[in-house]
Amino acid sequence: MPEPYPELQPVLQRHGYRPDGLIEVLNRAQELHGHLSPPLLRHIARQLKLPLSRVQGTASFYHLFRFQPPARHCCLVCTGTACHVLGAAALLAALEHEPLQERGIELGSVRCIGTCSGAPLVVVDGQVWNHQSAAGVLDGLRSLDP
Amino acid sequence: MSVCTLRIDNRDVAIAAGASVLEAARAAGAAIPTLCHLDGLSPVAACRLCLVELEGSDKLQAACVTAVADGMQVRTDSPRLREIRRSVIELLFTEGNHVCAICVANGHCELQDLAVTVGMDHSRLPYRFPDRHVDLSHPLFGLDHNRCILCSRCVRVCDEVEGAHVWDIGWRGEHCRIIAGLDEPWEAVNACTHCGKCVEVCPTGALFHKADTSEEKQGHPERLQALVHARNHQQWQP
Amino acid sequence: MSGACLRICTAASCRSRGAETLRQRCSALLESANSASATQGVAGRDVTVKGVGCLGPCSEGPLLAVDAAAGGSRLFSLGTNGQAGSAAVIEAAIKAVAADLHTAVADGDGSAVAQWSPPHSRELPADDPFLALQLRRVLAQCGRIDPAEIADALAAGAYRQLQAVLQRNDPAGVIELVRRSGLRGRGGAGYPTGLKWATVAAMPGGEKVVVCNADEGDPGAFMDRTVLEGDPHTLLEGMAIAAHAVGADRGFIYVRAEYPLAIERLRIAIAQAEQHGWLGTAIAGSDFSFHVELRVGAGAYVCGEETALIHSIEGRRGVPRPRPPYPAQRGVFGLPTLINNVETFANIPALLRLGPEAYAPGTKVFSLTGQVRRSGVLEVPMGTPLRTIVETMGGGAPAGRRIKAVQTGGPSGGCVPASALDTPVDYESLQALGTIMGSGGMVVLDDTTNMVDIAAFFMAFSREESCGKCIPCRSGTVQLEMLLRKLLSRQASELDLAQLERLCPVVSEASLCGLGQSAPRPVLSTLRHFRGDYLALLEPTPAAPPQEQNP
Numbered sequence: 001m002p003e004p005y006p007e008l009q010p011v012l013q014r015h016g017y018r019p020d021g022l023i024e025v026l027n028r029a030q031e032l033h034g035h036l037s038p039p040l041l042r043h044i045a046r047q048l049k050l051p052l053s054r055v056q057g058t059a060s061f062y063h064l065f066r067f068q069p070p071a072r073h074c075c076l077v078c079t080g081t082a083c084h085v086l087g088a089a090a091l092l093a094a095l096e097h098e099p100l101q102e103r104g105i106e107l108g109s110v111r112c113i114g115t116c117s118g119a120p121l122v123v124v125d126g127q128v129w130n131h132q133s134a135a136g137v138l139d140g141l142r143s144l145d146p
Numbered sequence: 147m148s149v150c151t152l153r154i155d156n157r158d159v160a161i162a163a164g165a166s167v168l169e170a171a172r173a174a175g176a177a178i179p180t181l182c183h184l185d186g187l188s189p190v191a192a193c194r195l196c197l198v199e200l201e202g203s204d205k206l207q208a209a210c211v212t213a214v215a216d217g218m219q220v221r222t223d224s225p226r227l228r229e230i231r232r233s234v235i236e237l238l239f240t241e242g243n244h245v246c247a248i249c250v251a252n253g254h255c256e257l258q259d260l261a262v263t264v265g266m267d268h269s270r271l272p273y274r275f276p277d278r279h280v281d282l283s284h285p286l287f288g289l290d291h292n293r294c295i296l297c298s299r300c301v302r303v304c305d306e307v308e309g310a311h312v313w314d315i316g317w318r319g320e321h322c323r324i325i326a327g328l329d330e331p332w333e334a335v336n337a338c339t340h341c342g343k344c345v346e347v348c349p350t351g352a353l354f355h356k357a358d359t360s361e362e363k364q365g366h367p368e369r370l371q372a373l374v375h376a377r378n379h380q381q382w383q384p
Numbered sequence: 385m386s387g388a389c390l391r392i393c394t395a396a397s398c399r400s401r402g403a404e405t406l407r408q409r410c411s412a413l414l415e416s417a418n419s420a421s422a423t424q425g426v427a428g429r430d431v432t433v434k435g436v437g438c439l440g441p442c443s444e445g446p447l448l449a450v451d452a453a454a455g456g457s458r459l460f461s462l463g464t465n466g467q468a469g470s471a472a473v474i475e476a477a478i479k480a481v482a483a484d485l486h487t488a489v490a491d492g493d494g495s496a497v498a499q500w501s502p503p504h505s506r507e508l509p510a511d512d513p514f515l516a517l518q519l520r521r522v523l524a525q526c527g528r529i530d531p532a533e534i535a536d537a538l539a540a541g542a543y544r545q546l547q548a549v550l551q552r553n554d555p556a557g558v559i560e561l562v563r564r565s566g567l568r569g570r571g572g573a574g575y576p577t578g579l580k581w582a583t584v585a586a587m588p589g590g591e592k593v594v595v596c597n598a599d600e601g602d603p604g605a606f607m608d609r610t611v612l613e614g615d616p617h618t619l620l621e622g623m624a625i626a627a628h629a630v631g632a633d634r635g636f637i638y639v640r641a642e643y644p645l646a647i648e649r650l651r652i653a654i655a656q657a658e659q660h661g662w663l664g665t666a667i668a669g670s671d672f673s674f675h676v677e678l679r680v681g682a683g684a685y686v687c688g689e690e691t692a693l694i695h696s697i698e699g700r701r702g703v704p705r706p707r708p709p710y711p712a713q714r715g716v717f718g719l720p721t722l723i724n725n726v727e728t729f730a731n732i733p734a735l736l737r738l739g740p741e742a743y744a745p746g747t748k749v750f751s752l753t754g755q756v757r758r759s760g761v762l763e764v765p766m767g768t769p770l771r772t773i774v775e776t777m778g779g780g781a782p783a784g785r786r787i788k789a790v791q792t793g794g795p796s797g798g799c800v801p802a803s804a805l806d807t808p809v810d811y812e813s814l815q816a817l818g819t820i821m822g823s824g825g826m827v828v829l830d831d832t833t834n835m836v837d838i839a840a841f842f843m844a845f846s847r848e849e850s851c852g853k854c855i856p857c858r859s860g861t862v863q864l865e866m867l868l869r870k871l872l873s874r875q876a877s878e879l880d881l882a883q884l885e886r887l888c889p890v891v892s893e894a895s896l897c898g899l900g901q902s903a904p905r906p907v908l909s910t911l912r913h914f915r916g917d918y919l920a921l922l923e924p925t926p927a928a929p930p931q932e933q934n935p
Contacts, residue, residue: 206893270883
């Protein structure tokens with residue numbers, strides 16, 4: 001039987017199949033697969049010779065690791081300090097009332113991406129949109145591919 | 147072996163260098179409350195009940211992980227420490243769902259005993275009534291997350307003594323919970339040897355024998371300690 | 385001599401305003417003009433465009449500097465100044481700038497570009513306080529060099545201090561210089577850097593590790609991002625000098641995943657430094673070797689705490705552990721480990737170049753944001769009054785508002801009231817006010833701000849980022865936030881306020897690590913300076929007895 005997940009071999013090799021490479025391997029695995037599925041986590045645990053609960057315990061500790069497939073689009077409202085004092089909470093609340101999920105857009109928040117001069121800002125599919133209002137974000141989201 | 151002399155609550159204590167303040171205090175008869183600590187397992191200083199005051203330092207130190215030093219002056223009881231200990235117990239009670247009257251560990255529960263010790267007859271903070279689950283998938287044992295205080299004794303005994311590492315702590319902060327395998331039902335984790343050590347060291351009614359009903363669960367940390375002692379000293383006959 | 389260089393800031397903030405597209409357009413345009421002029425035998429190839437790191441006042445971005453080869457440099461803001469820059473608006477502005485540049489280049493001569501002003505731009509004069517009052521040492525080359533081209537950095541003097549250090553080969557002497565300079569950790573705690581280095585150097589054993597903490601997590605702080613994106617070689621040089629001083633041959637840079645551009649620039653910089661022999665084996669012909677690995681976080685603020693950082697580098701949950709043993713004794717993989725943050729390492733080359741006496745008291749990089757007219761990154765002499773930073777350089781609160789407070793130190797810090805704006809910014813003065821210097825995030829709050837809301841904001845942050853290991857932080861932050869929310873919804877009584885004041889010291893004294901120990905500070909600081917905001921939220925009716933529940 002061929003080894004599953006051959007695309008993970010380079011990162012596993014780079015870390016010598018040592019347990020300390022776990023987070024790097026998880027980062028790469030999620031980059032390639034969008035999320036960390038149980039078979040993927042089992043494979044990583046076996047390769048790094050780690051107990052399953054140690055892999056799960058570590059992965060679940062970090063906010064950016066996810067266990068469900070991502071939606072087609074992702075809209076993150078920055079809730080850092082500068083964005084907060086310029087209205088991020090209201091912006092997030094307004095967007096939470098929109099049926100974004102139906103349109104394949106996942107709404108989330110991020111605690112500061114360090115470009116506070118554009119506050120309040122959102123990050124849509126990796127792109128930063130500065131000085132946003134709820135209407136502006138919704139307008140922009142409409143132009144995304146369905 | 148060199149010996150350290152220190153003063154604990156105005157009593158002089160002599161103890162082997164390398165010992166912890168907790169060991170020294172217990173040798174001197176000072177009662178320091180503990181919860182995550184268990185002789186035989188590595189210390190983690192998580193429950194903060196064993197905090198003590200050290201002369202010359204404003205910062206409180208956890209007795210379980212602080213090594214004794216010559217001339218050290220330790221205070222194990224003060225209004226400040228009493229306030230912290232009571233608050234810690236309140237925080238533990240309010241974050242879970244601890245209903246003593248219907249608990250398997252009622253009467254044999256370390257958390258309950260400590261509530262009495264620190265004089266917590268009510269909580270000054272509101273109860274949070276979290277929505278938690280019970281895992282009854284294992285044929286012999288159960289895990290009631292409502293009663294779990296995240297002391298991590300089960301994680302440590304399974305890893306350090308049994309070598310199975312069935313358990314770990316998953317997630318983060320207020321969402322932390324004990325997980326088996328890939329956050330699966332206990333029974334689904336092949337690594338479990340059904341040894342029951344996690345149940346024996348659990349200070350509350352979170353881990354229990356399925357056959358137990360209320361008030362019937364007894365912890366057995368002494369079994370772990372006998373095993374660890376035998377291993378460390380190669381003395382297998384009692 | 386004719387000619388010109390266009391420096392376009394392509395760091396994250398200007399990039400979000402279309403600066404990278406602008407750079408690509410300008411580069412392409414000049415390339416085609418150059419090849420055309422080459423065939424026609426006309427001058428024009430003496431105009432260059434480069435993407436550089438942060439030029440400072442991010443709120444005015446995108447920023448573009450025009451250097452005349454004959455000398456002199458002019459800085460232009462192409463910014464929409466607070467307007468929501470939709471893709472179409474940005475695209476139109478870029479087109480206009482590129483078209484105008486095309487005309488200037490078509491004149492065929494670099495001197496035309498040296499005189500050129502982009503359309504719809506505003507020149508920021510050199511005596512603008514935001515620029516003139518800075519003392520750029522850590523950021524000396526940031527905004528000048530192309531961070532993706534080591535040749536550019538080398539031409540500006542990168543790795544010269546490392547080379548000198550290796551030639552002298554006197555590690556103890558270097559540590560002594562750092563000690564004499566009085567440099568203190570720029571990550572927040574302010575521990576004397578020289579002492580830290582000396583401790584690691586004194587540890588027995590051949591294997592040691594140097595770690596750069598680039599997990600800049602305080603919301604509203606982006607000083608380290610600026611260094612990483614704008615001049616990564618200064619950091620690498622500082623780390624290599626530190627490694628040589630303490631006897632380490634292995635280094636890690638732990639950078640947060642939220643900084644994709646910084647990660648990319650670091651990867652490029654490490655690879656180029658290895659190619660040029662400034663990292664790796666037998667550096668600059670000496671017997672000193674230093675291998676640097678990049679470790680990318682995965683979203684955990686607590687990993688900025690050094691014992692949590694160590695666990696994360698080892699591939700574990702980023703949970704702090706009690707100290708001692710300190711990282712200097714037992715760090716990454718159990719080895720003696722030196723951990724400093726980005727800005728601390730980036731200070732080292734300047735410190736050695738100037739010498740400890742001329743260097744002292746050093747500078748501090750701040751990121752200025754919030755309800756302030758001009759925001760961005762600035763580096764000023766240590767001890768600069770807060771008022772100079774927020775009012776003179778930042779322009780104060782927006783029109784019609786007044787500054788109420790300045791928040792420093794992020795979730796571990798507190799708020800300085802407007803009445804104390806003349807405080808010099810140094811470690812001790814801020815501590816005396818109940819806040820901390822922190823890593824350098826400075827958020828201006830105007831008179832529309834409710835300070836209880838700010839306290840609740842930071843408590844929510846600490847609650848979310850608590851690792852969950854120790855109960856005072858895991859559960860105490862939840863209870864503290866509940867009390868603050870109760871106040872904000874005007875449901876709280878004086879007893880709740882008393883409860884808040886009782887629980888804060890418990891959480892700060894009993895928590896295991898710095899996160900929990902400092903989590904109550906935003907509450908305590910706002911209670912101290914803005915108690916009126918709390919009292920105004922108390923219900924007017926007599927207090928009801930507290931809810932008592934039996935376990």
